[in-house]
Every structure is written in C-alpha cells, then in structure tokens.
Amino acid sequence: MKVKVLCRNPDDYVRETKRDIHKVPRNYDPGLHPFEAPREYVRALNATKLERVFAKPFLGALDGHRDVIHCMSKHPTSLSLLLSGACDGEIRIWNLAQRSCVKTFQAHEGFVRGMCFHPDGNNFLTCGGDSTIKQWRITPEGDTENEPINTILSQTLPLSIDHHWSENVFSTCGEQVNIWDEERTEPIRSFTWGVDSVHTVKFNPVEHHLLAGCASDRSILLYDMRGSAPLRKVILKLKSNSIAWNPLEAFVFTVANEDYNLYSFDMRKLSMPINIHMDHVSAVMDVDYSPTGKEFVSGGYDKCLRIFPVDKGHSREVYHTKRMQRVVLVKWSLDNKYILSASDEMNIRVWKARASEKMGVLRPREKTAFNYNEKLKDKFAHHPQVKRISRHRHIPKAIYHAAKEHGIIKESKKRKESNVRAHSKEGTVPHIPDRKKRVVAEME
Structure with a gap:
C-alpha cells in the first residue's frame, strides 16, 4: 500500500513573534493576478519617493586639525x-x-x-x-x-x-x-621621463608590480617596477590631480582632472579614455574606488562630492553641506558602506555610501522588503515618473548656475563645429569623437 504524507515547513506559516502578522499562502499563477503590473508600478513609485525622503547621507564630522x-x-x-x-x-x-x-x-x-x-x-x-x-x-x-x-x-x-x-x-x-x-x-x-615633477603615485592592487603617476606637465605615466624605464605616457589637455586603480579590473584606472571631468582609461589603449565622467563644475581634486570596483567617489573645488558608476558619464549622487569648503581628499571605506572626505576648513566628514540606507542590524523581513523594493525600482527605472523622482537632487545655487552655463558653452561649441562642417568642403572637417579630443599625445 502506498501512503502519501503531508509535510509542511513551520517557517512558512509560524509567526516570528506574537505581535507579528499571520503569513497567508499565495498562489502565484499570473492568471489570478491580472493587475499585478499596475500594483508593482505603484509600489516602485512609493519606494522611490521614500528613498528620497530618507536620503540623509551625512553622519558626522571629525574636527581637531x-x-x-x-x-x-x-x-x-x-x-x-x-x-x-x-x-x-x-x-x-x-x-x-x-x-x-x-x-x-x-x-x-x-x-x-x-x-x-x-x-x-x-x-x-x-x-x-x-x-x-x-x-x-x-x-x-x-x-x-x-x-x-x-x-x-x-x-x-x-x-x-x-x-x-x-x-x-x-x-x-x-x-x-x-x-x-x-x-x-x-x-x-x-x-x-621629462623634467616635470610627479605629484601622485599609486600601485595597482591587482597587478602589484604596476604603478601609475600624474605629472605636472599634464601627463599620466605608467611604470613597471621590474623594468628599467617607464612603460607609457599619455598627455591630456589639462593637469590630472589624482589617480585611482579599479580594484577588480587590473587594466582600468581613473584620473581626476583640472578640466572639471574624470577620465577612465584602459592602460592597453591610451589613445582615448573609455569613459568621461562629467557633472563637476570646478577642478576635481581626488578620486577613490569602492571595494566592489563598480563605483567611485570624487571631490572637487565646487565644494561637493559625487558618486559615479564606472560605466556612466553622470553621477548618481551628489553630497554637499552648507559649511563644507573645497574638497581636497576622498576615501571609500573597505566595507563599502561609508565615504570620508576632507575639505579646506580642516574637517573630515563621514557620509553614507547609499544616502537612504538604514544603519544597524536589519531583521529578515526588513531585508526582504528592501531587496524587493530595489528590484522594483530597477524594473521601473526607465518609467518617466520614477526616473524623474530618483534623479532629482537639491544642489547649491552656485553649482546649479555654473552647470547651466557650462551646458550653454558646450552647446555653443558643438553648434559652431557643425556649422563649420556644413559650410566646408566635404571631408575637410572630420568628425572627431569627444573622447579622442581630450588626449593630446600618447608616447611609449
């Protein structure tokens, strides 16, 4: 005789505490949930709004210097x-x-x-x-x-x-x-290599024998300490103030430049950067990668910090306070949770790497809810309303007007180039990518 035994896992229906709600079993058949997508959209919209409500990145300051x-x-x-x-x-x-x-x-x-x-x-x-x-x-x-x-x-x-x-x-x-x-x-x-001084040098965290430096003649130099001469050199239009290696990709590094931008390079092809990271409105002074290698933080003379995804040209986050002056140093903590910045008014500030993240120990249900909200925000990230709310940031008036002015200048240069090309003989004014324009020369 064949006997079937019913077996249930108590975790599926037993409450964690007496005050907890009863768990209700749910049938995930899509035919029974015709309005699931509209409901998820509303939840994604609410999660995006709450993320901006709870975005309080500043944790504290260390003063004493x-x-x-x-x-x-x-x-x-x-x-x-x-x-x-x-x-x-x-x-x-x-x-x-x-x-x-x-x-x-x-x-x-x-x-x-x-x-x-x-x-x-x-x-x-x-x-x-x-x-x-x-x-x-x-x-x-x-x-x-x-x-x-x-x-x-x-x-x-x-x-x-x-x-x-x-x-x-x-x-x-x-x-x-x-x-x-x-x-x-x-x-x-x-x-x-040359006569100008090198003002910063960094060892590669993956290929330990490689190191890179930035010199005051606007050049970026690559060295192999096992060799007797520098490897390669690339010259940009303006001086680079700092350099940081990607901790997970051995060939990728990012430099903070005086022309308000950051440039990510692949050391195997220095003829043009693989990405230009814009949004700063003054000289960028320092850059540091997160331990995951997916993001980096930069600080500049425009008195703010910006967090960039490595594959994006614009920042996902901007941090500023009323009393913070020109940011000269930034560091990303090794647990990927905090950012440290030092500025001209002799203070070190501690920030959250994710502005709305809850600090402290999370309960299992809280973790599940946060993960669910993150998936929903990713799913509806390109919807106009969700995109508008998630991108909105309050920035100081000076940065707002400077960014607007720089946008007008860029549009003017682009319009002038297109007009010259349109009224010149075909082929005399070639179309050069913006990334290639930033590199003056490459030497080996």
Missing part, C-alpha cells in the same frame, strides 16, 4: 582606524566608530606630503616637506610612539608615497619616481 588636511590613509585590516596628515606636520589617528581622535603627534617640519600603510597594518610610512621618509609602529587600537622606528633622508622632496600590496617595497615621487626597500636607505630603482 589646526591646518588644512593634506593627506589621508585607510587602515588595510581595521575598518575603524584612519590616518590624517595636515600642512603643519601634525598627524592624527582617528577611531571612526567612536568618532574620536586616538593619538596626535608632530611627524614632520612643514607639510605631511603623503602617508600609506604597510599591507599587514602594523606600521605606516609618511613623507614630509623636510625631505624625510619615516616609518611608524601602530597597534591594533591605534596607539603609536612619538618617535619613528626608521627615518630615511631623501635626496629630493617626496610629494607622495604609496606601498606595494604584497612586498616590503614602497614608492615615492617628486622630481623622479623612486622605488625603495624598507630595509635600505637608498632607492633600489629610479624612473625619470
């Missing part, structure tokens, strides 16, 4: 520790969870030009305006001694410093790019 903050560095293994160096030579170690300063000490005479952590997080390196490179010990709690464990006198003034991702090697830049071993007082390799 007595001069402009010139450099910042994230701890590679701890989410709560942050280093900041000012133009008066002072370094502060911050505890982000408590929003307090753990340690303050005088590291250099003059500017703190750059700082970086060792990959194990037990020590960090700084370089300053006194032409010295110092190595400091740091505990997991953020405490450090007032005296460095190692000091190197540099022959040239270092303007930036970055550490190799897996070896005891670091790089400095200035009149030339130097590769140093932590156990030696002389550089093990030096690179020069």
Whole structure:
C-alpha cells in the first residue's frame, strides 16, 4: 500500500513573534493576478519617493586639525582606524566608530606630503616637506610612539608615497619616481621621463608590480617596477590631480582632472579614455574606488562630492553641506558602506555610501522588503515618473548656475563645429569623437 504524507515547513506559516502578522499562502499563477503590473508600478513609485525622503547621507564630522588636511590613509585590516596628515606636520589617528581622535603627534617640519600603510597594518610610512621618509609602529587600537622606528633622508622632496600590496617595497615621487626597500636607505630603482615633477603615485592592487603617476606637465605615466624605464605616457589637455586603480579590473584606472571631468582609461589603449565622467563644475581634486570596483567617489573645488558608476558619464549622487569648503581628499571605506572626505576648513566628514540606507542590524523581513523594493525600482527605472523622482537632487545655487552655463558653452561649441562642417568642403572637417579630443599625445 502506498501512503502519501503531508509535510509542511513551520517557517512558512509560524509567526516570528506574537505581535507579528499571520503569513497567508499565495498562489502565484499570473492568471489570478491580472493587475499585478499596475500594483508593482505603484509600489516602485512609493519606494522611490521614500528613498528620497530618507536620503540623509551625512553622519558626522571629525574636527581637531589646526591646518588644512593634506593627506589621508585607510587602515588595510581595521575598518575603524584612519590616518590624517595636515600642512603643519601634525598627524592624527582617528577611531571612526567612536568618532574620536586616538593619538596626535608632530611627524614632520612643514607639510605631511603623503602617508600609506604597510599591507599587514602594523606600521605606516609618511613623507614630509623636510625631505624625510619615516616609518611608524601602530597597534591594533591605534596607539603609536612619538618617535619613528626608521627615518630615511631623501635626496629630493617626496610629494607622495604609496606601498606595494604584497612586498616590503614602497614608492615615492617628486622630481623622479623612486622605488625603495624598507630595509635600505637608498632607492633600489629610479624612473625619470621629462623634467616635470610627479605629484601622485599609486600601485595597482591587482597587478602589484604596476604603478601609475600624474605629472605636472599634464601627463599620466605608467611604470613597471621590474623594468628599467617607464612603460607609457599619455598627455591630456589639462593637469590630472589624482589617480585611482579599479580594484577588480587590473587594466582600468581613473584620473581626476583640472578640466572639471574624470577620465577612465584602459592602460592597453591610451589613445582615448573609455569613459568621461562629467557633472563637476570646478577642478576635481581626488578620486577613490569602492571595494566592489563598480563605483567611485570624487571631490572637487565646487565644494561637493559625487558618486559615479564606472560605466556612466553622470553621477548618481551628489553630497554637499552648507559649511563644507573645497574638497581636497576622498576615501571609500573597505566595507563599502561609508565615504570620508576632507575639505579646506580642516574637517573630515563621514557620509553614507547609499544616502537612504538604514544603519544597524536589519531583521529578515526588513531585508526582504528592501531587496524587493530595489528590484522594483530597477524594473521601473526607465518609467518617466520614477526616473524623474530618483534623479532629482537639491544642489547649491552656485553649482546649479555654473552647470547651466557650462551646458550653454558646450552647446555653443558643438553648434559652431557643425556649422563649420556644413559650410566646408566635404571631408575637410572630420568628425572627431569627444573622447579622442581630450588626449593630446600618447608616447611609449
């Protein structure tokens, strides 16, 4: 005899708490739900409206510096520790969870030009305006001694410093790019190309032997520290202030430029950028990628931060406050939840990476509701009403009018070019893509 046994999972019908609502079974047959699409559209519209209502990205400020903050560095293994160096030579170690300063000490005479952590997080390196490179010990709690464990006198003034991702090697830049071993007082390799100084240098987080730098002659340089000469060089129309490698795509990097734009390049083809990221209305000073490699944050002289998807030309988010001045530094936290910015009025600000995200522990039903709303917003993202509400941002009056003026200028240039082409002999005025116009020259 064959017996069929009914089996039910208690999770499908038992309430989580006594005050919880009873779960009702539902038949998902589309024939029984003829108005499902209109209902989902209304839910997507309401979810988009609520997202803008709860968009409060600013979390807090860290104040205490007595001069402009010139450099910042994230701890590679701890989410709560942050280093900041000012133009008066002072370094502060911050505890982000408590929003307090753990340690303050005088590291250099003059500017703190750059700082970086060792990959194990037990020590960090700084370089300053006194032409010295110092190595400091740091505990997991953020405490450090007032005296460095190692000091190197540099022959040239270092303007930036970055550490190799897996070896005891670091790089400095200035009149030339130097590769140093932590156990030696002389550089093990030096690179020069031209006479202008290199003001920023970054190691590739995927291909660890590659590094890139930005020079004051408007060029971007690529190096392989295993070779004896620089690899490639590309010159843009204006100077690039900062550079950031994509942490998941080994060949992609983004530069922050003086012409109000950011440019993403594939190092295998530098003749034109793969994307131009617009929206800033003043010089872009710094850029940093999220750990997922899908977005990056930028800060500029227009006193705001912008978050860009890597494949989009316009920002998805803009952050600003009334008292924030020109943003000189930005960092994206390693847990992909927070953004740190330093500006001219000596403050470090902490922001949420997603403006309307709820902080803290979420219940399972809350997670399910948030995920459902995200799917609905993606599904109806191109509907006019949903698109209009999700794109709307309040921005300062100065940025609004500057963006409007730049739009008029761009349209005028485009109209003039089309008129010249229309009234010239066919083929004499070729159509050049906008991305190709930005690159002046490429050298190998």
